[in-house]
Structures are given as structure tokens and as C-alpha cells.
Amino acid sequence: MINKFFTLLNREILNDSGRLVETGVYKQIDKVKELHRILVPISDDKYSSLCTEQLLQIILKSKYADRLTELDPLNTYDKDILNLEEDTYTVIHTTALGYVVLNENHNDPSWSERSFTVIIDPVLLKATVASKGLSTKTYSFTMTNNLSAKILLTDEIYLRLQGTLPASDFTISVRYSQKFERDLITLLNRLGSLEIPWFNAAYTEAYFQEDVSFDKLAAIVMNLYEILTNGTNR
Numbered sequence: 001m002i003n004k005f006f007t008l009l010n011r012e013i014l015n016d017s018g019r020l021v022e023t024g025v026y027k028q029i030d031k032v033k034e035l036h037r038i039l040v041p042i043s044d045d046k047y048s049s050l051c052t053e054q055l056l057q058i059i060l061k062s063k064y065a066d067r068l069t070e071l072d073p074l075n076t077y078d079k080d081i082l083n084l085e086e087d088t089y090t091v092i093h094t095t096a097l098g099y100v101v102l103n104e105n106h107n108d109p110s111w112s113e114r115s116f117t118v119i120i121d122p123v124l125l126k127a128t129v130a131s132k133g134l135s136t137k138t139y140s141f142t143m144t145n146n147l148s149a150k151i152l153l154t155d156e157i158y159l160r161l162q163g164t165l166p167a168s169d170f171t172i173s174v175r176y177s178q179k180f181e182r183d184l185i186t187l188l189n190r191l192g193s194l195e196i197p198w199f200n201a202a203y204t205e206a207y208f209q210e211d212v213s214f215d216k217l218a219a220i221v222m223n224l225y226e227i228l229t230n231g232t233n234r
Contacts, residue, residue, distance in 0.1 A: 001025060004072040005059070006052055008228040009040055009221075015049035018081045031197045032227050038190050039224060046112040050180040053082045055221045058184075062218035071229060084180060091159075092173040098162035101174060105156035108186065109178040116153050116174040122165035127151045188213055191220060199226040 001007065007021040011028075014021060028036075040051045057080060059068050069075075091099045119128040125143065130136040134154060141149045143165065150158035159174060198204045203223035210216040 001072075002074045003076060004229070005056060005068060005075070005077075005225055009036075009055060009225065010049055010052040011040070011042075013045050013048055015045055017046070017049045017053065018079070019049070019053070019076065026228075029227060029231065032224055034194060035191075035196060035220075035224055036228075038187070038194065039221060041110060043111045044113055047110070047180070050082065050112065051182065053080075054180075054182060055217075057082060058214065058218050059221060059225075062215060062222075064218055064222045067222065068225075071225070082180070085177070086179050087177065089174060089176045093170070095166055095170055096163060097165070099172070100160050100162070101153070101176060102150065102158045102160065103156070103176075103178070104158065107155075108182050109155070109180070111178065112180060113175070113177045114154065116159075116176070118151065118153075118159060118172040118174065119169060120161070120165070120172065121169050122167065127159075129153055184213055184217055188217055196220065196223070197227065199223050199230070 001022045002020055003022070006019045008026055010019075010021060012021055012023050012026045039055060040048055042048065043051075056077065059065065060077060068077075087103055089101045091101070093099065114131050117130045119130075121127075124140075126138055126140055128136060128138045129152070131154065137152070139151055141151050143149075143161075146163055148161040150160055152158055153174065153176070157176060159172070196207075203219050203226070206219035207216055207223070210219060
């Protein structure tokens, strides 16, 4: 199997990151379902793929690199494809208004790309925001000196309008891409409250004896990979 680690950790998600994956081999193991979800959250495909790539690069730089090669000999891991591009957005509309999108979220993002449809009622000053996978919300907003108050898209990401509103309803399409960031200390803290299933005693000991966060995380990631590859030993 080519890129076995990436295939199993990424749940066979086909992606545009450059990593090939096999299909028909991933089987969910309920015993590690929550552990897997924390390490590689189920989100948009790009975000999940980047989370998997981050974990892969950790293993490649750890003492488990040889074990990874042993379990996953057919791989394309010599190239690091982790994409850390800055936030970008596009706005599509048919009016003469000016637009800006603001990201005021200081937490690590939990998704990479989202598209939003915003229907503006200029009479009632209401905005209806819809996005795949999210509940549709309607917000009231104000206009001051031809500048709108912030209209929430999601996760403290806001749209603002500038100019004279048209007389009738109109629609704005926003596509937002976030820079991938995930703090490893925060990730380890989430694992601290989880009852972790272990593949063998060696990974258990490594996890609890390591003082360096990087090495602790490498142990738990390889532990998950071994279980997804071989099933549980304990």
C-alpha cells in the first residue's frame, strides 16, 4: 500500500495536497475512534489532510522514523507538503458596494476553507448567512456613514459592507481560506483527559516517560497508527 500512514490517519480522504492514498483499506476501530478524532479532526478535506501531514512530519523527525519506514515502505514522504499560506478570501457580488472580511479569531482554526452565501435585506437591515455543514443564521446589522456593522460569518470571522445599499435584496458569496495552525501543546492537553487505548507497553512507557511534548506526541501518534494497522494488542 502506498502512503499507508497517510491513508489510514487521513481516513482515505482524497486530497489536493499531493499525497496519494489507497481506497478500501481504512476500517474504523471504535476503541480508538475518539483518539483518532482528536489527532485528525473530521473537518473539510484540506484541513484534515494538513492535520495528518503535520503528524507525519512529527514522526519523520522522531525516533520512530525507522519504524514508520518499516510499516510504510512505499511512500512519498521525502517531500514536505505542509502548506502554511496566509489567510485569503474572495467576494463575489453584483453591486457597487465595497467589502472586507475580518478574522478576529485568536484560537487555532478548526477548518481550512469555507464558502458562505449572505443574503442582504437592505430594508430591514438583516443578513442571512448560510454555509455547508453550518446552521443558517439571520442577523440584524446597522449602517453608520455608509459602513455596516460586522456581520458574523462563523468563528469570529466577519463581513463588512461599505457604500449605499441597493433598494432590494441582494446576495454576496464569500470564500474564505485560513492559514493552517495547530498548537501541539493544546493538542496534548486534550489527550490528557482521554483514556488512551494502547497497542503495546513500549508506547505506553514512552508516552508517560517523555518530558518533551514533541516526543510524547510522536509516541501517541505511532500508537494510533499501529492499532489502525494491526488492530489492538491489549
